[in-house]
Amino acid sequence: MRGPQRPGPSADGNLPLELTAFVGRTAELGELARALESDRLVTVTGVGGVGKSRLAARAAAAAAPRDGVWRVELSAVRDPEFVEYAVVEALGLTDHTTRQPRRTLLDHLDGRRCLLLLDGYEHLVEGCAGLVAELLRRLPGLTVLAAGRRPLGVAGERLFPLAPLAVEEAVELFAERAERQGLQVGDRAEVREVCRRLDGIPLAVELAAGRLRVLSPGQILERLDDRFRLLTGGGRDGLPRHQTLRTAIGWSHELCTGAERLLWARLSVFAGTFDLEAAEYVCGGDGLPSESILDVLAELLAQSVVSREETAAGVRYRMLDTVRAYGGEWLAAAGDAGRLRRRHRDWFMGLATWCELDWFSPRQSEVAARVEAELPNLRAALDHCLTEPDEAHLGQYLAGSLWFHWAGCGRLSEGRRWLELSLGLDSLYPRSRLKALWVLGYVAILQGDAVAALAALQECREQAELAADPTALAYAEHRTGCLALVTDDMARAETLLRSALGRYREIGELNSNVLMGQVELAMARAFLGDLPEAVRLCEDVRRVCEDHGERWARSYALYVLAYAAWRNGDPAAARELLTDCLGHAHGFHDLLGSVLSVELLALVTATEGDPAEAAVLQGAAGRMWASVGLPLFGSAHYNAPHELCEATARRALGGERYAECVRQGALLDGEAAVARALDGSGERPLDALPTPRGPVRRREDGAGMRKPAASPTRKGGETTG
Structure with missing residues (x-):
């Protein structure tokens, strides 16, 4: 995923499929465009393969409403409950709150004129219909264009049957x-x-x-x-x-040859796209040697059974739904569907395990990209684990192993849902359950849900003591200390975090989580006034991160160092540190790290003598906090820089001018806010700035990109189910 890749506002640009090329259809395109001008819900229907998706995408792109067009691909979504998550994902929204996805959509789209293209919803009609009906009722500026084999059945729907080509x-x-x-x-x-x-x-x-x-x-x-x-x-x-x-x-x-038919059937277990390595593992063997997969796949490509896509995560392959469904019928008829689904699950369990380990390396951006590209398959694997008897522990392990994606790449809401679903099932494997519990506690903390976080972490700690699991005990203690930190109990936070770090040393645990624990301890010391100790702890984290190429935990260390630099009267150093911090946090879609950086940059800007720009940044941060949850966790310590910045700017500008600047900042979306904060002057045009979201920007001096001297030590209980 370049960095983590998300669909953008160009509907046509989001259609990588080469099948059903757009030929002719000029009259239909014009008629559909006119329908979109007069109706708020238009559904293109027709037989599979008739070109519904391509026509709808062209019409959506041509419509160009003021606030954008987003395509939501639903073919890989299996559970109607996750339709709303798919729409949130398509809009590129990062929401750390406990709000339901539908609430997030309503809040984000309120007052906007935009178009949603829902594609491939046939198996999710009820879930889609309910969502569309409410969105249209509550959002007068929204138009929905749907493309599927059957109507949605929503009041006011205008059907647009698409005939085959002349x-x-x-x-x-x-x-x-x-x-x-x-x-x-x-x-x-x-x-x-x-x-x-x-x-x-x-x-x-x-x-x-x-x-x-x-x-x-x-x-x-x-x-x-x-x-x-x-x-x-x-x-x-x-x-x-x-x-x-x-x-x-x-x-x-x-x-097709026998081998081609066999591969066609076996590829049907993939959701969305897949890569060659996954195809070789999942589909190889039992009459189809793994080493032959590449050649057989090439034949299916030549016959348009499979299409090839260039993505930020590398070359990937896709089957159209109709073609996949046909292969799935043959797989089921052969009695091999269960075995292939288990192989699919095993591959993506292994992928998640490897990515969790590789997150603590120079390859964090590549890991983020890979997991984002594989989300449909990871969801399918999770769904398999949670619906098959006696596999709940695998679902718990898989949901827990993806902690870095849920917490580090802006997917707290979805992660929490998978964690809660998995923990709602009985499991005979305590280590998997313990891992899911501490990850759930961590996610709930980041969402500002202290009650749920404390419940999960207390259960984790109690069960870890009973199971004599030192790894889970260390994580439970660490995250309980983190909860104390954000709720202003600094003495308890310091005690728990120091104890957890000691436990990590005893078991030889070293990874991004451990380093974050040290950063959190540094925050506690800084809030207690011990800046030298906070700086020492974070400089140590920065050194370890740069030795291992780690950038996510490093960005939080830079935040604390920037806070210390500002406190020590060096706003220029603070700005440099925060610019580095914000670029990486935003690149990972880490909304919390991003908004904390913008808040502190506002204070630095006020200190540098530009209260108007500081107020604009505070307004931008205020809009970002709406997606994080309780601003600054409701913490007096975290909120102190914000209050000081506001007081400074109000005194310099006057209340009316300050409020106007804040309103101006609140009009900036996340991309524009981060670009403005990184610019530092508020004057350079946004299109002249490097884009921080997507690819994580690499520093020219190579900082944070060095090859690790040695692999981090891991304990078996942390990476096995």
């Missing part, structure tokens, strides 16, 4: 697909007949054209004729179009 349009598509392969179509009359027999369904035409490397149009026509006669008794009258598509897919399937 014969000449289908011929054009066939020819375009041939040209991409460096081939000529030959006899246009034969091609025209092929397209006619395929009823002009774009996906069916693409699949047929994908055979041009080995078959002429005439041979394709002959084979289609045989296939149709077999399925319809020789009659073409009344052949339903959905049967035509199924026929075309089945014909393409029959022309």
Whole structure:
């Protein structure tokens, strides 16, 4: 994920699929655009493979409402409960509060004029319908464009049935697909007949054209004729179009070699996209050697059964839903679906374990990108664990192992939901449950939910003592100390954090969590007035982080060092430290780290003599806090810099001018706020700034990117279920 990648406002730019290329459709595009001008809910319906997604995406991009267009891809979402999370994700929203995703959406979209494109919702109609109905009722500036095989059934819905391509349009598509392969179509009359027999369904035409490397149009026509006669008794009258598509897919399937058919079926277990390594592990063996996967996959690519995508996480592959469903039926018929789902689960359990270890390394950005790209598959693996008998402990372990993604990459709400679901099931493996408990406590702290955090951490500590699990005990104590820190109990925080750090040393634990514990201890010492000790602790963290290439915990150490520099009368040093801190926190989608940095930068700006800009930054931070939860945790210590900045700016500007500057800052979204804070002057245009969100910006001096001298020591109880 470049850094963590999220869908942007360009609907068309979010459609990497090459199948069902957009050919013709000019009239339909114009008609759909007009429908979007007059109706707030328009649903494009039609048979699978007819081009609903591409037409809807083009229409959405052309609509260009004032506040943007977002495409929500729902085909990989299996549980209706997670529809709202998918929409939040598509909008790129990071919310650390305990608010439900629907509340987050309503608050964010209130007063905006925008368009949501919901794509591939057929299996989630009830969940989507309820959400759409409420959003449209509460948000007068919202338009929804849906693309699926059936209506949503919401009041006011305007249906836009999409017919297949006309014969000449289908011929054009066939020819375009041939040209991409460096081939000529030959006899246009034969091609025209092929397209006619395929009823002009774009996906069916693409699949047929994908055979041009080995078959002429005439041979394709002959084979289609045989296939149709077999399925319809020789009659073409009344052949339903959905049967035509199924026929075309089945014909393409029959022309595949045995290995190609086997891989097609096995690939159907993936949700969303997948990479070669995952395909080799999950699909290899038992009649399909792993070393043959690449060559077989290449054949499926050539036949348009699979498409290839260049992503920030590397080259990935995708199957269209219709093609995947066909393969899934064959997998189930072969009685192999259960085994493949278990292999899929095992691969992504292993991936999560490896990524958790690799988070403490120079590869943090790559890890964040990989996990973001694999979220649909990780969700599928979690769902499998939580619905299969006797696998609750695996779900607990998997949800716990992804702590770095939930806490470090802005997915607290979803992470908490998976953790709570897994902990709601009985498990005979205490270590997995203990891990999920301390991670749940950590997530709840970051959401400002002290009651839930304390309950989870107390249970974790009690059960860890009973199970004699020193690792879980250390984490429970650490996070309880963190809770004391954000609730202003500094003496208890220091006691617990020092004890936890001692336990970590005893068991040889060293990772980002351990370093965060030391940063939190430094915060406690700083709030108690011991700046030299706070600086010593954080300089030690910074040194270890740079030795290991760690940047997430390092950013929090820089925050404390910046606070100390400001307290010591060096605002220039504080600004430099905070700029580095904010760039990395924002790059990881760490909203808490970002807003803390902006708050302190506001105070530094006021100290430097620019109270107006300081007030603007405070306004921007105020908007960001709405997605974090209770501002500054309600902590007097964390809130002190904010109050001092406000008092300084009000005194210099007067109450009316101060309030106006705050309102100006509150108009900035997260991207603009961070860009302005990083600029430092408020004058340089935003498009001239480096983009901190997405790729984590690398410093030219290589700080934080050194190769680790040695792998961190890990205890078995922390990485095994």
